[in-house]
Amino acid sequence: MPTGVHLRDARQQLFDAAERVLLRDGPNGLTSRAVTDEAGCAKGVLHRHFADFDAFLAELVLDRAAQLETQAQALRETVGTGTVADNLTGALTSLFGPVPVAIIPLITFRDELRARLRQVKPGGGIAILSQVTSAVSAYLTDERAIGRISADADIDSLTLSLVGGGHLLFADRDPGPPDPATIHNLVTTILADVTHRRSR
Incomplete structure (x- = not known):
């Protein structure tokens, strides 16, 4: 069973997905599951690139x-x-x-x-x-x-x-x-x- 699509530029695509979730659902709706679902990838993809969800959010904020x-x-x-x-x-x-x-x-x-x-x-x-x-x-x-x-x-x-x-x-x-x-x-x-x- 497929676990999601392959992300060519995973970090940027995860950031873009998080931005869409944040704009649509607000801070309370921004979870790691919501981000990976929005990006269409397995949850493990996020944790392969970031130590944890707060590390991901910190990078997102600094990028934006x-x-x-x-x-x-x-x-x-x-x-x-x-x-x-x-x-x-x-x-x-x-x-x-x-x-x-x-x-x-x-x-x-x-x-x-x-x-x-x-x-x-x-x-x-x-x-x-x-x-x-x-x-x-x-x-x-x-x-x-x-x-x-x-x-x-x-x-x-x-x-x-x-x-x-x-x-x-x-x-x-x-x-x-x-x-x-x-x-x-x-x-x-x-x-x-x-x-x-x-x-x-």
């Missing part, structure tokens, strides 16, 4: 967190163009996409996963949120350097407000993500005292 670097770089490339508020509105929408937002509660719910992530990299215990924070902070710092944000702006406080507020808006995706106007209003309110009206 690394993908945020593309969005972070895209945000840095908008420095000096458009408006600061528009750039951040678009960036928060990308950075808090469905997969990152689904992963955050997974990390929150699993103590062992957080511990594994901390062992692998500094700040790993809040992976995803730390990537978003770094991206927003770097962008604001660059905009301040060219004078589109006030020289005395507190970048750390602005970043925490934008990331924390953005996460709250995106955390409940039922019936869907917040509309762009809501995100833009959050951003403009937070930046009201530090952006120059001439930003274009």
